[in-house]
Amino acid sequence: MSIVDWVVLAITLLAIVSYGVYRSRGIRNIDGYLLGNRSLSWYHIGFSVMATQASAITFLSAPGLAYSSGMSFVQFYFGLPLAMIVLSITFVPIFHRLKVFTAYEFLEKRFDVRTRVFTAFLFLIQRGVSTGITIYAPAIILSSILQINVTYTTLFIGSLVVIYTAYGGTKAVSYTQLLQMSIIFGGLLAAGYMVVHLLPQGIGFKEALHIAGKSGKTNAIDFTLDLNNQYTVWTGIIGGFFLQLSYFGTDQSQVGRYLTGSSIRESRIGLLMNGLLKVPMQFSILLIGILVFSFYQYNTPPIFFNKLELNKIENSSYQPEVEVLREKHIAVFENKKADIDRLTEALAADDEQQIDELRLRLQDADHQAKEIRADLVSLMKENDSKADTNDNNYIFLSFVTESFPKGLIGLLIAIVFMASMGATASAINSLASTTSIDIYKRFISKKGSEKSDLSASRIFTLVWGVFCMIIALYANRLGNLLEAVNILGSLFYGTILGIFVVAFYVRRAGGRAVLWAAIVTEITVVTIWQLDLMAFLWLNLVGCAGVVFFSLLFQQLFGDKAKPIK
Amino acid sequence: MKTDKGLPPFIRTWKRFYWLVIIWLVVLILLFYWFTNHFG
Numbered sequence: 001m002s003i004v005d006w007v008v009l010a011i012t013l014l015a016i017v018s019y020g021v022y023r024s025r026g027i028r029n030i031d032g033y034l035l036g037n038r039s040l041s042w043y044h045i046g047f048s049v050m051a052t053q054a055s056a057i058t059f060l061s062a063p064g065l066a067y068s069s070g071m072s073f074v075q076f077y078f079g080l081p082l083a084m085i086v087l088s089i090t091f092v093p094i095f096h097r098l099k100v101f102t103a104y105e106f107l108e109k110r111f112d113v114r115t116r117v118f119t120a121f122l123f124l125i126q127r128g129v130s131t132g133i134t135i136y137a138p139a140i141i142l143s144s145i146l147q148i149n150v151t152y153t154t155l156f157i158g159s160l161v162v163i164y165t166a167y168g169g170t171k172a173v174s175y176t177q178l179l180q181m182s183i184i185f186g187g188l189l190a191a192g193y194m195v196v197h198l199l200p201q202g203i204g205f206k207e208a209l210h211i212a213g214k215s216g217k218t219n220a221i222d223f224t225l226d227l228n229n230q231y232t233v234w235t236g237i238i239g240g241f242f243l244q245l246s247y248f249g250t251d252q253s254q255v256g257r258y259l260t261g262s263s264i265r266e267s268r269i270g271l272l273m274n275g276l277l278k279v280p281m282q283f284s285i286l287l288i289g290i291l292v293f294s295f296y297q298y299n300t301p302p303i304f305f306n307k308l309e310l311n312k313i314e315n316s317s318y319q320p321e322v323e324v325l326r327e328k329h330i331a332v333f334e335n336k337k338a339d340i341d342r343l344t345e346a347l348a349a350d351d352e353q354q355i356d357e358l359r360l361r362l363q364d365a366d367h368q369a370k371e372i373r374a375d376l377v378s379l380m381k382e383n384d385s386k387a388d389t390n391d392n393n394y395i396f397l398s399f400v401t402e403s404f405p406k407g408l409i410g411l412l413i414a415i416v417f418m419a420s421m422g423a424t425a426s427a428i429n430s431l432a433s434t435t436s437i438d439i440y441k442r443f444i445s446k447k448g449s450e451k452s453d454l455s456a457s458r459i460f461t462l463v464w465g466v467f468c469m470i471i472a473l474y475a476n477r478l479g480n481l482l483e484a485v486n487i488l489g490s491l492f493y494g495t496i497l498g499i500f501v502v503a504f505y506v507r508r509a510g511g512r513a514v515l516w517a518a519i520v521t522e523i524t525v526v527t528i529w530q531l532d533l534m535a536f537l538w539l540n541l542v543g544c545a546g547v548v549f550f551s552l553l554f555q556q557l558f559g560d561k562a563k564p565i566k
Numbered sequence: 567m568k569t570d571k572g573l574p575p576f577i578r579t580w581k582r583f584y585w586l587v588i589i590w591l592v593v594l595i596l597l598f599y600w601f602t603n604h605f606g
Binding site: 071074078081082084085088089209210212213214216218219220221233263264265268269272275276279280283 | 572573574575580583584586587588590591594595598599601602604605606
């Protein structure tokens with residue numbers, strides 16, 4: 001990175017942190033610290049909700065996923081707008097009227113304290129681990145650029161977020177997120193423009209999409225009914241709906257965002273704004289990934305995008321074998337490039353026969369490239385059994401640092417940092433909220449002073465920050481980080497959502513029935529995942545349906561009287 | 567905190583706002599379907 005990039009990066013990060021700290025000064029109690037005195041407007045909530053979900057992983061993994069597997073991942077978000085509607089109708093009014101601090105507080109009012117604590121505990125495990133991953137994602141960027149150990153970069157990023165979150169609480173989080181999302185949208189537009197601009201002369205946006213499409217990358221929609229296919233319209237709408245409903249309705253990192261709204265109206269509009277913008281935003285990010293793919297059809301891509309791992313194998317005794325593979329990689333690319341040029345001409349002439357023939361040739365070339373890559377990965381594993389052999393998360397970053405002009409590199413890297421900071425700050429804030437409200441104030445300090453409660457919340461923020469950093473140090477063995485986070489979420493969210501669905505809609509179910517139903521269902525979900533019986537998105541549906549079913553069954557057996565909500 | 571029954575801007579009823587979100591999703595899926603077939 002050049003000096004200009006470092007300056008852009010430093011100024012952007014400093015400005016964001018200073019702004020957050022400035023806007024959150026004068027907090028005197030936990031209502032201000034955890035919920036911003038419930039005073040924020042819909043656009044604050046909308047951007048805050050989006051920034052919380054769009055972690056750095058979104059900007060690193062999604063383009064990499066599109067580059068290697070195409071656009072099908074966009075379907076994952078189809079259930080989100082529907083989930084926003086259900087939330088606006090059901091969850092938002094109830095949470096607001098009960099004036100709860102956390103979603104789990106509501107469960108004690110509806111069931112009992114055991115259900116509240118059990119659900120809060122599931123959340124703390126899931127969110128604590130996921131947040132570790134969201135810290136690790138940008139840490140690999142600095143590690144790759146500065147060529148220093150990822151441990152130091154992880155600690156640096158984690159500490160930065162923990163400091164401003166511990167100081168400013170929810171207000172610092174929301175105000176920084178508003179600014180962050182504005183810069184992120186601007187940066188994405190600039191990145192999209194630059195990718196097209198860097199294509200060879202005569203190749204525009206449309207041609208680049210045709211080239212990517214002929215290699216199977218524009219597969220945004222798949223209507224097939226296949227339970228084992230991770231991304232189809234049906235897994236997205238049905239499985240995705242349950243995942244998103246659970247995430248936004250029961251995960252405190254999101255509930256805490258819209259509880260800051262000054263009224264039900266503000267919270268609703270903020271959520272519906274997310275429902276309108278999220279799918280197009282995700283599509284745009286994936287689109288950048290396939291444009292990068294098209295770019296690398298005209299320019300030789302690196303044999304492996306993770307430079308640290310590549311350097312490691314090149315400096316080992318396997319160097320001669322790597323050199324042979326590199327020569328093969330270049331030869332395959334040169335042949336492929338000739339076919340790409342012919343395909344460009346065939347597309348211009350609309351020669352269907354030629355296009356079909358070249359499509360097959362390109363598939364063959366891709367197959368050869370994959371074999372060369374597999375050989376390289378085998379060498380890496382032989383050289384170091386702990387080598388990180390998944391370079392998906394490095395593709396976009398590698399492209400940016402090698403192709404973008406000075407200044408824009410710094411801005412793009414700042415965007416990745418900001419995305420991570422926004423998501424991590426919300427998560428740490430929510431972990432602290434849940435620990436403070438559902439455990440500390442419920443069992444330890446029932447009548448604590450405002451000052452001592454505020455101090456305890458700040459300490460919990462620090463403790464969770466350290467925990468997440470420790471998890472981040474172990475996150476590099478999880479392959480594609482975006483999928484890792486979503487799989488982890490799917491293991492717990494279905495059960496948590498099921499508890500809330502029973503709370504809202506199954507009025508005759510009591511606390512004992514729902515608690516046992518949740519325990520049995522969670523064991524079932526983990527077993528199904530271990531046995532790999534279905535695509536992970538379906539686990540959300542299984543978890544939710546399982547809790548409802550077992551609650552009804554156990555209620556019949558136990559026959560306890562349910563506690564109505566007033 | 568106000569627990570008002572405020573209405574959304576422009577559209578004036580929540581029901582219409584929810585339909586707008588659903589119709590927008592359908593339009594996006596149709597556009598993506600066209601995108602998949604046209605470039606694929």
